[in-house]
Structure formats: structure tokens, C-alpha cells
Amino acid sequence: MATVHIDVMINSSSSQLPDQSELEKWATAAVGEHYKEAEISLLIVDEEEGTELNRQWRGKEGPTNVLSFPSDLPAELELPLLGDLVICVPVVEREAIEQKKSLNSHWAHxxxxxxxxxxxxxxxxxxxxxxxxxxxxxxxxxxxxxxxYQGNE
Known part of the structure; x- marks a missing residue:
């Protein structure tokens, strides 16, 4: 199983954020056996910044729940950086309510x-x-x- 470290930067006023150990547990489960060690940078944002980043990087209006930016470092550097994630808290919170999921479960997803x-x-x-x-x-x-995805068809 991999060891995953997440560097977190919080640009959100939400008081309902998961803690570091939960974030790393979820990412570690996803990485599984792909890597022995991995690092992810995570930016947690509110709606305004999420909207701007989605427009800038995907050309889409409005915020999205998660943006992913895989690392494009040359392989010869052999650094464990997988890339960057941006999560827009208000979108995740809204979706959890709309999809009748616990907030923690949706964050894990x-x-x-x-x-x-x-x-x-x-x-x-x-x-x-x-x-x-x-x-x-x-x-x-x-x-x-x-x-x-149960009930979200």
C-alpha cells in the first residue's frame, strides 16, 4: 500500500472540512499499489475562486466539485508528486445534500x-x-x- 502525503492550502471559510488524516487515508486508498509513495497538493476553495479556476482551466462557467491537474514532471526526476487537486467546498456541500449523502462520504468520493x-x-x-x-x-x-452512484442516475 502506498504512503500518500497531501499538502493542503485552505482558501475557504467552511468549518466543515475533513482533517488531514482523512484526506490522506482516502487518497492512499485510491493510489493503492500504483505507487509506493506519492504526494498531492490540495487547494480547498470557495465558490468565487472555484468559478474562476474552472473558467481558466476548463473554459466552463460556474464552479465544479473537483479539478485535477496531473503532474507533468519528467520521469527522470523520480519525484513522487502526482499533481494538484482543487476542491470547491460549496459545490461539495450542495451535492452532498442534493444526493442525500453524508458530507464526509461525499468528501471521500x-x-x-x-x-x-x-x-x-x-x-x-x-x-x-x-x-x-x-x-x-x-x-x-x-x-x-x-x-x-447509487440513486444518482
């Missing part, structure tokens, strides 16, 4: 989802989405969380 993106998984094509969603469901199940 967002960290697992974002980490899988850093590992190269995607959900643009249907077959990719099925593989990624199945992997997310398995990882979250191992962590004791329910299927994040």
Missing part, C-alpha cells in the same frame, strides 16, 4: 475521484466512465462508504 484522475483515469468515454466508477465504488466500499 471527491478525493478518491480526483486522485484517480491524477493517476490517469478518466470518464469522457462511456467505457472509461464505467471503469472509473467501478473503481471508485470498490475503493469507497473498502473504506466503508456506500456506492457513490
Amino acid at each position: 471527491m478525493i478518491v475521484h480526483g486522485t484517480l484522475h491524477l493517476l490517469g483515469y478518466d470518464h469522457i468515454e462511456d467505457h472509461e466512465a464505467e471503469k472509473m466508477e467501478s473503481l471508485e465504488t470498490d475503493i469507497l466500499g473498502q473504506l466503508g462508504y456506500p456506492d457513490p
Whole structure:
């Protein structure tokens, strides 16, 4: 199993953020056997910054729950940096309510989802989405969380 360290920067006024150990537990579960050691930078933002970053990097209006920026360091550097994640707290909080999930469960899903993106998984094509969603469901199940897609069809 990997050892994952997350460097967290908080630009959010929310008082309902998971603690460092939870973030690292969720990311570690997602990394699994892919790496022995990994590092992720996590920026936690409010809606205004989330909206700006989504516009800047994806060309889309409004905030999104998680943005993933895989590291593009040359392999010869052999650094354990997987990349950067940005999580928009108000979106995650709204989605948890809308999807009738606990906030903690949805945070776990967002960290697992974002980490899988850093590992190269995607959900643009249907077959990719099925593989990624199945992997997310398995990882979250191992962590004791329910299927994040149950009832969200």
C-alpha cells in the first residue's frame, strides 16, 4: 500500500472540512499499489475562486466539485508528486445534500475521484466512465462508504 502525503492550502471559510488524516487515508486508498509513495497538493476553495479556476482551466462557467491537474514532471526526476487537486467546498456541500449523502462520504468520493484522475483515469468515454466508477465504488466500499452512484442516475 502506498504512503500518500497531501499538502493542503485552505482558501475557504467552511468549518466543515475533513482533517488531514482523512484526506490522506482516502487518497492512499485510491493510489493503492500504483505507487509506493506519492504526494498531492490540495487547494480547498470557495465558490468565487472555484468559478474562476474552472473558467481558466476548463473554459466552463460556474464552479465544479473537483479539478485535477496531473503532474507533468519528467520521469527522470523520480519525484513522487502526482499533481494538484482543487476542491470547491460549496459545490461539495450542495451535492452532498442534493444526493442525500453524508458530507464526509461525499468528501471521500471527491478525493478518491480526483486522485484517480491524477493517476490517469478518466470518464469522457462511456467505457472509461464505467471503469472509473467501478473503481471508485470498490475503493469507497473498502473504506466503508456506500456506492457513490447509487440513486444518482
